[in-house]
């Protein structure tokens with residue numbers, strides 16, 4: 001393939017990115033960058049239109065190599081891996097060149113960063129399944145999160161199942177989008193700003209109870225701030241109930257107790 | 262007493278119970294009910310307390326108003342401490358309110374002996390029944406079966422809960438006799454045997470009829486207190502092994518004894534909880550469950566206790582240098598697992614990665630091998646990663662240095678992570 005200093009511009013969707021791959025192979029050229037906003041620059045920019053059939057052809061070719069590739073790339077696409085478009089492009093190019101055996105070269109430079117990014121995404125999703133906190137506003141559950149990666153598509157099925165009978169929303173402050181769920185249907189929509197309503201009495205009461213429970217179950221003789229921090233990085237704390245209510249002195253525990261029965 | 266104060270008393274009294282995982286239960290969504298326990302959230306941690314422990318469940322006692330007098334416990338009858346008992350409704354409101362807000366995955370309900378084991382269990386059953394039937398709660402429930410409870414009540418409890426546990430607490434009969442005069446080994450083992458049998462029965466029934474009642478589908482666990490009495494690590498680990506084998510327990514939890522009462526039979530009040538020892542036991546437990554080790558390989562009469570300075574796998578490796586070095590490009594899965602610094606995930610990755618060609622030393626790190634431990638025990642295409650003669654003393658010294666850097670914990674009175682995997 002020829003080396004031309006060309007930059008692809010796409011619509012920011014995963015299919016759009018696959019169309020860039022398609023473009024590159026039909027034009028027999030390699031892009032130096034793939035971007036979704038059009039910053040003026042020295043190089044030639046070509047806008048690649050998203051054509052479903054083109055994306056489907058690339059998908060098919062990848063699926064033929066292995067059924068795991070597309071799901072992996074879709075996940076990598078949600079991460080904040082720097083220059084993820086080119087990282088994905090380079091991976092696909094190498095995979096085309098070397099075929100399926102490439103997929104077991106887990107430590108290859110074009111492969112390993114993708115795997116790592118996908119792992120970090122998985123970790124963040126797992127963390128948020130637990131660390132996300134709903135407040136109840138008039139019977140509706142609402143939560144805010146501040147993730148590094150675009151986790152909403154991956155949190156969707158979990159929370160839709162867990163809260164099947166509820167109406168809920170989760171607002172992603174970082175990527176300004178929200179997952180909405182009501183009456184068995186869910187959607188992810190862009191949302192520029194969101195300000196939660198102040199909690200009512202019952203909500204405040206539950207926050208207080210939870211905070212108290214949280215403070216009470218820690219065993220003082222075993223205090224371990226470093227352990228806690230490594231399991232639950234501070235960046236999650238800003239949206240967790242137990243770190244919001246101002247700390248209040250825990251009245252009772254004069255004495256420690258060993259577990260019952 | 263206000264709900265907030267009750268919660269404080271009854272959560273405080275339950276906090277030493279280590280079991281806090283919701284693993285092993287699969288309970289799909291059911292229309293008209295609140296919540297589910299899907300397989301994807303195995304052991305979902307909702308927060309970590311200031312001591313670094315995972316919090317999954319609302320862990321409380323039904324009551325701390327105990328009629329028994331176990332020496333190591335502050336709920337014991339003779340002690341002057343505030344007493345509280347939840348009503349079933351209070352417990353249900355709390356569980357549902359916390360669950361809907363995604364604070365918890367479910368309820369862990371234990372209790373002191375309120376009058377008699379049967380009376381206590383009746384109250385627990387009443388609360389859980391209300392939670393399941395009136396509040397339509399479909400999330401995870403872990404309930405304590407109190408030694409001495411009659412079999413019918415244990416059955417009722419098992420039909421409402423996902424997991425049951427009977428705490429052994431003191432790891433030998435002699436210790437029980439001295440410190441927990443109201444409990445006997447037989448009274449503890451009876452419900453354990455019953456739970457095992459009914460769980461097996463229920464599984465068989467479920468194969469035949471999909472709607473057969475489910476009895477404790479997530480099995481049972483127990484807890485052992487470490488350091489209150491004089492049992493060796495070997496004694497504890499052999500007990501663990503037989504509990505996994507004979508009683509088919511899913512988990513054994515260990516709890517470093519925190520001195521809470523003045524008693525000549527117990528460690529003095531200023532004794533620090535043996536956290537490092539507890540950590541080593543968890544690592545060894547992990548080796549039993551996932552790494553194919555047997556208790557007798559890890560400890561014997563000559564060495565009845567772990568060297569607290571090293572993890573149990575390193576200890577084993579140092580005593581079995583004849584097993585090493587292991588060649589990463591040829592060794593089978595079982596052999597890879599025995600290498601310090603290679604965990605389950607890493608071993609699997611090695612198997613995949615070497616299919617396309619021989620691995621080199623610099624691939625290993627990327628695959629997740631912890632080289633500071635593994636370097637002495639591996640060869641890569643015949644070459645030792647660290648060109649060091651495999652002398653026991655030399656390796657021991659280097660491993661100790663590596664380990665000390667990783668764990669300044671004990672020295673600073675900090676706690677080690679409970680659930681860290683052994684060896685990897």
Ligand code: SF4
Nearest residue numbers: 260261327331334373
């Ligand atoms: S029966 Fe349980 S709660 Fe009561 S004193 Fe003994 S250990 Fe404590």
